[in-house]
Amino acid sequence: MTESFNIAKALSEKHKSKSTVYVIQAVPGTRDGAPKINIVGAQEFGEIKVMLDEDKQIMFSPAPMVRKMKRMLKDFSDNDYLLLTGDPALIGVACSVVSETNNGKYKLLKWDRQERQYYPISINIHDRGDINE
Numbered sequence: 001m002t003e004s005f006n007i008a009k010a011l012s013e014k015h016k017s018k019s020t021v022y023v024i025q026a027v028p029g030t031r032d033g034a035p036k037i038n039i040v041g042a043q044e045f046g047e048i049k050v051m052l053d054e055d056k057q058i059m060f061s062p063a064p065m066v067r068k069m070k071r072m073l074k075d076f077s078d079n080d081y082l083l084l085t086g087d088p089a090l091i092g093v094a095c096s097v098v099s100e101t102n103n104g105k106y107k108l109l110k111w112d113r114q115e116r117q118y119y120p121i122s123i124n125i126h127d128r129g130d131i132n133e
Contacts, residue, residue: 001113001116004104014026014075018079019046019079019080019081020046020049020075020076020079020081021040021043021045021048021049021080021081021082021083021109022049022051022076022081022083022094022098023039023048023051023085024052024082024083024084024085024086024090025052025053025054025056025084025085025086025087026052026054026056027055027085030052031054036120039083039085039119042083042109042118045081045109045120046080046081048083051072051094052090054086056086056087056090057087057089057090058087058089062093065090065093065095065129066097067103069090069097070101071096076097076098076101076102078105081120082094082095082098082106082107082108083108083109084108084109091109094112095108095120095123098123099123099125104120104124104125104126105122105123105126105127106122106123107123108120108121110124
């Protein structure tokens with residue numbers, strides 16, 4: 001039984017090493033060395049990659065930011081996750097970009113305050129379930 005546990009753990013580590021957690025925007029306070037929240041727990045799901053500084057915003061011309069996010073998320077795959085931090089407009093763009101890039105499917109990490117841990121959520125915008133559910 002220990003051997004099968006070790007094999008499962010090794011496979012989990014191999015999968016994790018191929019995954020990336022795309023943090024949309026740096027947590028406020030990061031620049032000053034005192035982030036308001038700790039996202040270290042997200043490392044359990046893959047390598048952390050912070051995409052944008054904490055002060056970035058979409059202004060009156062969103063096209064340059066959309067192009068930048070498309071470049072940054074071009075390699076997003078089924079193994080990767082979004083960590084939805086920062087400006088809600090940037091979060092919307094990131095979800096739209098990865099949905100387009102990855103055939104309507106992506107995963108995100110949801111923080112559970114009570115359990116104090118992240119849970120993965122799988123999204124498939126092409127799911128044809130009953131819209132009255």
